[in-house]
Amino acid sequence: MIIVKNVYLNGQTVDVLIKGNRFEKIGTGIKEDEAQVMDASGKAILPTFCNMHTHASMMFLRGVGEDLALFDWLQKEIWPREAKLTPEAIYYFSKFAILEMIRTGTTAFLDMYFYPEASIKAVDEMGVRSVLTYCGMDNFDEAKTKKEIENAEKFLSLKMPSQKVQKGLSCHAVYTVSEKLIKTFKQMARDEGLLFNMHLSETKKEVEDCLAKYGKRPGKLLSDWNVLDEKTILAHSVHLDDEEIRLIKKAKSVVVNNPISNLKLNSGQMPLQRYSDEGLRVTLGTDGVASNNNLSMIDEMKVAALSAKSKADDCLAAKVGSIFEVATANGFEALGINAGKIKEGYLADFMLVDLNNFALIPCENLISNMVYAADSSCIKDVFCDGKCLMKNGHINGEEEIIRDFKRACKELH
Numbered sequence: 001m002i003i004v005k006n007v008y009l010n011g012q013t014v015d016v017l018i019k020g021n022r023f024e025k026i027g028t029g030i031k032e033d034e035a036q037v038m039d040a041s042g043k044a045i046l047p048t049f050c051n052m053h054t055h056a057s058m059m060f061l062r063g064v065g066e067d068l069a070l071f072d073w074l075q076k077e078i079w080p081r082e083a084k085l086t087p088e089a090i091y092y093f094s095k096f097a098i099l100e101m102i103r104t105g106t107t108a109f110l111d112m113y114f115y116p117e118a119s120i121k122a123v124d125e126m127g128v129r130s131v132l133t134y135c136g137m138d139n140f141d142e143a144k145t146k147k148e149i150e151n152a153e154k155f156l157s158l159k160m161p162s163q164k165v166q167k168g169l170s171c172h173a174v175y176t177v178s179e180k181l182i183k184t185f186k187q188m189a190r191d192e193g194l195l196f197n198m199h200l201s202e203t204k205k206e207v208e209d210c211l212a213k214y215g216k217r218p219g220k221l222l223s224d225w226n227v228l229d230e231k232t233i234l235a236h237s238v239h240l241d242d243e244e245i246r247l248i249k250k251a252k253s254v255v256v257n258n259p260i261s262n263l264k265l266n267s268g269q270m271p272l273q274r275y276s277d278e279g280l281r282v283t284l285g286t287d288g289v290a291s292n293n294n295l296s297m298i299d300e301m302k303v304a305a306l307s308a309k310s311k312a313d314d315c316l317a318a319k320v321g322s323i324f325e326v327a328t329a330n331g332f333e334a335l336g337i338n339a340g341k342i343k344e345g346y347l348a349d350f351m352l353v354d355l356n357n358f359a360l361i362p363c364e365n366l367i368s369n370m371v372y373a374a375d376s377s378c379i380k381d382v383f384c385d386g387k388c389l390m391k392n393g394h395i396n397g398e399e400e401i402i403r404d405f406k407r408a409c410k411e412l413h
């Protein structure tokens, strides 16, 4: 049991009692003989972030192949380097990625990358939550389709170390994956009640190529292939037409806004306000660092708000409260995790921010400060599932994780 004493929450100073992995009680003057007391005077409590689309281990590609269009960037710079990856490297890259996530206030992420089995140990050791997905990409080669299905079966048979680490399946995109593999992976995920993840309509070229090949747009294609339901997560979803918005809404699928990656690769801007108004389940993600170039959900919120206002041509679009919710509660809800709010009964995933940090002064509107003014230096403590992962800016084992990461990068290049 932990009591977080004298902490700022929604304009009041309160105590927060955490019992096991949940918020047990929020009020004033809370006393529990057994509890460990943590004085949080001068700090505010906020929910942590849920990064709904990333490729965590891409950390080794930070700053690689700048200033290229998506297809050139993938073919010339990213895919050749990724071909050299090993499970051991993925383990070290995942740990380093999670280190950055914890520092920037993220305790849950949905990942799509190679050798997800090697990330399981990293996620477990770092103490965060993740849905790790095996990502299929067959490039329309039947022999590869078969191999990918075998690999996915193998991945799904693995035992996870705790409730915090979950499995799922991904297909890269409609321009790299066959109809057979997309349908098979979705069915495999559906049979086991797991999430299914894809990149969708990231660029206009993807939509044009899909129209030329299949005679329909990517969102409509997935709907016709029976891929859309409430456990399908669609990263990017930048270029959807009215019919696709209607189909995704009806299926209750989740869309993920990745505004920094989209702006950097000039893929377009998601009409976030319109999607929210239409009732889509909108969440937020950083994408991999190769196209971002960090995993900070604080940065992502700011750009999401600005991008949405620009796209809507309306300064009233993407209000601060709704952007903060998109980055926190909406993501946890999409992953089926009862976190993302500082509320009795919710899982104790939270951060304490320093109200004396210059970016949070004056504190007229803390959420506005977090969206538009803050950086990760505001975050002092991070908890996941009731356990402390960062205490007063200190994370256990940080130096070793950085050293191992640098060594693994050297060995790969």
Ligand SMILES: [Zn+2]
Pocket: 053, 054, 055, 199, 235, 287, 288
């Ligand atoms: Zn991506």
